Amino acid sequence: MTQEQWTAVDRYITNLLLPPDPALEAALQDSAAAGLPPIHVSPSQGKLLMLLAQIQRARNILEIGTLGGYSTIWLARALPAGGHLISLEASPKHAEVARTNIARAGLADVVEVRLGRAQDSLPQIAAEGRDPFDLIFIDADKPGYVEYFEWALKLSRHGSLIIADNVVRGGAVVDAASSDPTVLGARRFYEFLAAQSSVSAAAIQTVGSKGYDGFAIALVTGDD
Ligand code: SAH
Ligand code: DHB
Ligand code: MG
Numbered sequence: 759m760t761q762e763q764w765t766a767v768d769r770y771i772t773n774l775l776l777p778p779d780p781a782l783e784a785a786l787q788d789s790a791a792a793g794l795p796p797i798h799v800s801p802s803q804g805k806l807l808m809l810l811a812q813i814q815r816a817r818n819i820l821e822i823g824t825l826g827g828y829s830t831i832w833l834a835r836a837l838p839a840g841g842h843l844i845s846l847e848a849s850p851k852h853a854e855v856a857r858t859n860i861a862r863a864g865l866a867d868v869v870e871v872r873l874g875r876a877q878d879s880l881p882q883i884a885a886e887g888r889d890p891f892d893l894i895f896i897d898a899d900k901p902g903y904v905e906y907f908e909w910a911l912k913l914s915r916h917g918s919l920i921i922a923d924n925v926v927r928g929g930a931v932v933d934a935a936s937s938d939p940t941v942l943g944a945r946r947f948y949e950f951l952a953a954q955s956s957v958s959a960a961a962i963q964t965v966g967s968k969g970y971d972g973f974a975i976a977l978v979t980g981d982d
Contacts, residue, residue: 761969768966772801782831785859789826792855798825799897799923800967804832807895807921810975811836814919816892820883821845822876822906823898827856827869833895834865843869844883846876846898876902880909890915896922900943904950911956911978918978922947926963926972947974956980 782801790796799807811819811833817840819833824847834843843865847853853873860869872879876898894910896903903922910920925931925948930941951959951974959976 759965764965764969765967768800768802776801776805781859781863782828784862785826785828785831788859789828789855792826792851794826794852794855797968798828799832802966803923803964803968803973804829808832808836810919810921811893814893816919817841818889818891819843820891820894820910820913822880822894822896822902822910823847824856824871825852825897827859827863827871829895829897830856830860830869830871831863831865833893834860834863834869837868841868845869845871846879847871847873848875848898876906876909880906880913884909884912888913890918892918894918894920896920897924900924900940900947903943903947907947907950907976911954914978916978916980920957920976920978922974922976924971925961925974926970928970951976 807829816836817838821830821833821843824830824845830843830845837843847856850873853871856871860866891913894914896906896910907920914920925944927941927944930936930938931944933941936942956979957976958979959974961972961974963972
């Protein structure tokens, strides 16, 4: 199996199941034109995130790692009236591109892009005494995943869903001798996840237009 086949199958599925979407397409075009790296979720992955948020009946969503707001738009579209999404982004340029993309998608009133390192924004959010988040999508720097997951637990409730992207890394995640910080981050993340008694978790390997990677999904069950 080759990348070419994965991309062709992804395109086949996308053409049939995802109607043309001007706001999402413009978000990708303007992100690329602004020089953002093309590391957003694929269209099918974005739609899967939206479906998971809908299944979850999420009213409050937290995203860690906005980039140009592509996954943000998918997730925010799952929200009912009165719903809210906060997305954390460390890069001023990424945040600016994202805000424009999100506004074009008609979601400026629903989405707050918070500029700053997630390590700094997460304690601030915790101090604000908000309702717990129903769904949390972790997709920023991989070495930070354990810390982000710890915050996600603090900011969630029984029944919240925590999703983490890029936890397979072309299969490199099984290489215990790896010195790649993204692989080390993913491995630390699995070890941390395995030690949690308050979540029920699975991870799925994926192939597609973004190559061979995967995501983890954890349901917060409480210590029961
Ligand atoms: N979720 C996006 C992709 C995010 S890429 C999508 O699928 O469309 C990862 C993003 O995390 C980048 O924009 C990067 O600038 C941001 N990032 C990296 N380290 C961060 C940190 N410590 N805090 C917040 N954002 C960070
Ligand atoms: C890459 C992909 C991602 O989805 C991400 O969040 C970060 C990096 C990558 O392919 O390098
Ligand atoms: Mg990602």
